[in-house]
Amino acid sequence: MAEGQVTRELPLDGRFAGGASVSVRPAGAARRVSLRVPAESVAAVSNSLGVELPTRPGASAQAGARAVLWLGPDEWLVIEEGERYPMADLEGAGVLFAAVDVSHRNTAILVTGPAAADVLNAGCPRDLSLETFPVSACSRTVLGKIEIVLWRMADDAFRVECWRSFSDYAFDFLKDATRGQ
Amino acid sequence: MLLIRCPYCEEERPELEFRHAGEAHIARPENIADISDEEFAQYFFYRDNPKGMAFERWRHMHGCGRFFNAVRHTVTDKFVMTYKAGEPKPVLEEPQEGQSAP
Amino acid sequence: MTAAGINRIAGKGRLTPANTVRFTFDDKSFTGLAGDTLASALIANNVHLVGRSFKYHRPRGVLSAGAEEPSALVGVRRDAARRAPNIRATVQEIHDGLDAVSQNRWPSLGFDIGAVNDIASPLFSAGFYYKTFMWPKVAWKHFYEPFIRNAAGLGVAPTEIDPDHYASRYVHCDVLVIGGGAAGLAAALAAAETGAQVILCDENAQVGGALRFETEARLDGLGGFDWAEQAAGRLAAMDNVRLLTRTTAFGYYAQNFVGLVERVSDHVAAPDPDLPRERLWQLRARRVIIAAGAIERHMVFANNDRPGIMLASAARMYLNHYGVAVGRSVGVYTANDSAYAAAIDLKKAGVDIPAIVDLRDAPDSGVAEEARALGIRVLTGHAVTGAGGKLRVASMTVEPAKGTAKAEIIPIDALLMSAGWTPSVHMFSQSRGKVAWDEASERFLPGTYAQDCVSVGACNGTDGLEASVAEALAVGETMAKQARPGATTSGVTIRVDGEGKWSGGMSGAAPGSTPGKVIKAFVDYQNDVTAKDIRLAVQEGMHSIEHVKRFTTNGMATDQGKLSNLHGLAIAAEALGRPIPQVGLTTFRPPYTPTTFGAIVNHARGKLFDPVRRTPMHASEEAAGAVFEDVGQWKRAWYYPRSGEDMHAAVNRECKTVREVAGMFDASTLGKIEVVGPDAAQFLDLLYTNPFMKLGVGKLRYGIMCREDGFIYDDGVVARVAEDRFHVTTTTGGAPRVLHHMEDYLQTEFPHLKVWLTSTSEQWAVIAVQGPKAREIVEPFVSGIDLSNEAFPHMSYAEGTVCGVPARVFRMSFTGEAGYEINVPADHGRMVWDAIHERGAPMGMCLYGTETMHVLRAEKGYIIVGQDTDGTVTPHDAGLSWAVGKKKTDFVGIRGLKRPDLAADGRRQLVGLKVKDGKTVLEEGAQIVANPHQPVPMKIIGWVSSSYWSENCGQPIALALIDDGFKRMGETLHVPMPDRVIEVEVCDTVFFDKEGGRLHG
Secondary structure: OOHHOOOOOOOOOOOOOOOOOOOEEEEEEEEEEEEOOOOHHHHHHHHHOOOOOOOOOOOEEOOOOOEEEEEEEEEEEEOOOOOOOHHHOOOOOOOOOEEEEEOEEEEEEEEEEEOOHHHHHHHOOOOOOOOOOOOOOOOEEOOOHHHHEEEEEOOOOOOOOEEEHHHHHHHHHHHHHHHHO | OEEEEEOOOOEEHHHOOOOOEEEEOOOOOOOOOOOOHHHHHHHHHHOOOOOOOOEEEEEEOOOOEEEEEEEEOOOOEEEEEEEEOOOOOOOOOOOOOOOOOO | EEEEEEEEOOOOOOOOOOOEEEEEEOOEEEEEEEOOEEHHHHHHHHOOOOOOOOOOOOEEOOOOOOOOOOOOOOEEEEOOOEEEEEOOOOEEEOOOOOEOOOOOEEOOOOOOOHHHHHHHHHHHHHHHHHHHHHOOOHHHHHHHHHHHHOOOOOOOOOOOOOOOOOOEEEEEEEEEEEEEEEEHHHHHHHHHHOOOOOOOOOOOOOOEEEHHOOOOOOOOOOOOHHHHHHHHHHHHHHHHOOEEOOOEEEEEEEOOOEEEEEOOOOOOOOOOOOOOOOEEEEEEEEEEEEOOEEEEOEEEEHHHHHHOOEEEEHHHHHHHHEEEEEOEEEEEOEEEEEHHHHHHHHHHOOOOOEEEEOOOOOOOOOHHHHHHHHOOOOOOOEEEEEEEEEOOOEEEEEEOOOOOOEEEEOOOEEEEEEEEEEEOOOHHHHHHEEEEEOOOOOOEEEEEEEEEEEEEEHHOOOOHHHHHHHHHHHHHHHHHHHOOOOOOOOOOOOOOOOOOOOOOOOEOOOOOOOOOOOOOEEEEEEOOHHHHHHHHHHOOOOHHHHHHHHHHHOOOOOOOOOHHHHHHHHHHHHHHHHOHHHHHOOOOOOOOOOOOOHHHOOOOOHHHHOOOOOOOHHHHHHHOOOOOEEEEEEEEEEEEEOOOOOOHHHHHHHHHHHEEEEEEEEOOOOEEEEEOOOOOOHHHHEEEEEOOOOOOOOOEEEEEOOOOOEEEEEEEEEHHHHHEEEEEEEEEHHHHHHHHHHHHHHHHHOOOOEEEEEEEEOOOEEEEEEOHHHHHHHHHEEEOOOOOOOOOOOOOEEEEEOOOOEEEEEEOOOOOOOOOEEEEEHHHHHHHHEEEEHHHHEEEEOOOOHHHHHHHHHHHHOOOOOOOOOOOOOHHHHHHHHOOOOOOOOOOOOOOHHHHHHHHHEEEEEEEEEEEEOOOOOOOOOEEEOOOOOOOOOOOOEEEEEEEEEOOOEEEEEEEEOHHHHHHOOOOEEEOOOOOEEEEEEOOOOOOOOOOHHHOO
């Protein structure tokens, strides 16, 4: 489709917060798919997508600019930051599954730096130590009063996915949490 | 804030991720259109309110999204166990108050 | 005399004389030292009088040196907005510019009018309020309540918004150690050396606990405090340890969830504005070690509240830690050895000790001999039966504990007291542990544990430093190993020499405050409860400590009875003639010490109080002059006033324009759910009252969702996007609960269906263009869809592109006009909105908001779920029987709708109302009656659910739920209002274009 030619107006464009130990900034535009796949279709869908759907709770997998996050026993979030169209790639998998384009539903915030976990823990009740939430771990959870998907991309780098209209709150919350860091 | 083990995520998660969803093991009658008023009342309106072990539905609303069942002691707030939706109602021995949950 | 106060003793204490700090108390300037608390600095400056008591306005001084302080409560002001009342002077550290004021006095601390309450005190005995303000009833509102409200409360709350910043942090660890005294430090070291993740918190600025004043203790060859500092340094250097000072564990909740408040900047003169004032730590620990220590009790005797009378350990703390002598001539009254240590330390520092009065005939250890050897007069078997002086203690009256020998009055300027030590079982009790009475030591100690925690040291009743440290080391290692299976053996050892003096103690009223004496012997300083009050409570029939507590308010002040509980219990037990454990002990509840609202609320203030949700087009709407209204968390454009227009004029114009030309409306907040899978139609058939199996691809259907009881739960338009894919819309407010409701049925009742649900509410920006010119306006932007009436009639769905972006276009209407709801990916919403607006505006199109949307839909009789329904309205009641599939054998609500009461006559039904005068707009929510002349209370037969001025109809219109409404067409009913009765006529719900022809235009 022609969508690729039209620039997206991201809700957090141009915002930044943080200092020496942490930075909070919006991620670039991404394509996203909410994937629902019964167990018997996982292999075929993985094949179409070019990424092995992780079946261990809280695991993620990546191939190139495409990541797949386990969110539930039959639910994954596909995030494509490259030029490809995951919805198109899924056509013709030939098995039972459901895919819904949620590219614009979510927006993402990158929280990076040595204090990243501390800043997130201002509102996220999860244990974000590397022992229990290692690199590549992902989960739907809460941040303050909203729901997020949290994905640890490196020891000190997290991606926070939230719904578009909650991104203002999410950013302001994280910004408030960076104060005094 | 309680910690609740999600049987789908296979770990304990903070209560903030969950939503309570009423009493467990109440199946919607297959022939619901034909049941009597009394049967409908039992199905829809009447609920136990036990002091002690309660079988409840929870949803891991802000987690994996799954509904599951839990056995919780309503006095101590201790979760005895959680299990996936559709699994049979477990048979329990009533533990003494104050005793640690397994 | 030094610059930092005349009572400062050279060479004593741990503060640096050169580090002076200027502060004010009641606008008078003083000098203290860095590290002083307000209490230590005031005493150093010979100020003992710091406040007035709550009820009797009695002069009060500093009683303790820690968090248990009930008396020395002050206000602290940083600026106009930063005024914190009821700050414990014993906890607040001074800094340059600290500005503190005394409370509960007028006109001055030294002369207080309210002290008349003290003289009139027979009026204010326990239960006074319960007994007095009962009659006559009318006096309550006009006299008693205002009087009590004026007199009640302590301190003045600030009226301005708190400008400070508060932070929050969730944190997890293997072992939490509460308390950084000798036991806590030892436990933390033992746990940390196993490799476990350890957090140690202590409420004071420095660790050490009692080691801060206990000069005899030596650990690993070091003085107690030096050892504590070294241990803290060792812990702080470890990667697996977080050491939090100035941090109070205030609440212990289920599953080892513990709330801590860290005071981050109250002790700093000019804090970095980005630093929080306080930080709330919400901590989850696999194991908790409680090392909370013990709290010294006061002696209960006449006038035991005079400024200058304080706990013996406090005087020792002021001397040994702060270098401050609490007086020049200090008396001591004790039932316990530890007070001797205070006397000995003071004597050695050059302070005169006129006498140690010991209630016991024979003190347990050699302390009396040691005191006598220093030349101190020791009176064993004696009691202090009264204190002289008013604004400062001036003398003590000493009598033999038994017998009738003549009393001796001994001049003093300070009096130390110790009735013994109460193990601090607060956190243990909060953890739902059950305390047990230890008969031998006459103490409540941790009994049955309810959580994975262990108490060590003084709070566990373990006496003596060596035993406490040994216990803590063992527990620290054990808990670490339980928490972390891979934990190694820690091998920490600590050599302890020098125990200190700890034995002895008593509880209850001492001689001189026994029954029959008309004196004030305070049990609870903060709530002004005396021994006599407790006896009175028993005499009036309170036999349980819970009743005694509520009748007298003993232990109910903000200090939670840290000093008073055991005394109160002992006095009640004596009066009842029953042993203490049979009278009971109150359960301790959070918070352990007063906790600010700021810390609890932390980040959730201002714009972070609740998320504010804006649609993708918000900025354009704002630029167009929209006034917004809150709809749940959403900001929605309400109306778009033009220059000179009020809301009424704007809405009238918008309503006319939509029907005459066109209007554009932001419908993005509608909930949207994508239902995908081969069984999608079957699933919707079960969830909605309408049939969905035969809905064609490219078609729309209005659906009603019921709960199982048959009442309307939500409604919306459903599009069949493909055989196996539906785009479902919900009400704005209903989006999350409808998805939850659908997931519930899908996962637990219909798990066999192959269908999945995904929220797409925020994927799509929704632009409604409605009105006769709608097609002409949008047509140039649309590709891939034939918008002609023939190809794309009312209630159709198609996909194409709009402004070059993929779009889902609904031919539908919530206005009664022909129109479209254009769904485009959210990040493109504003671009498409602006483009359509740019074209439409010159053609006469307006932007319209939610108010116009409401009016237009009401003109058509379209309901809004939650406004025209209230959870007791069935589809039939709402006049929507056509939407209930007659041939369906199952859907959620099918059985509920057959309940006898839902099928019976007399249901409250949705109808239209015309106002007979043709001009009055009814109030929404107004009640409706058939006969306005009936006596009050009238029989209400319904209420107005929606009501507007309709510019298009030239008259007011209303919807109402009325008993048997469908049968009342044409009937005249009445709406009684405070000033008049309004006549209305029942009509059908469609006020405009009854045939509906405009939809198809």
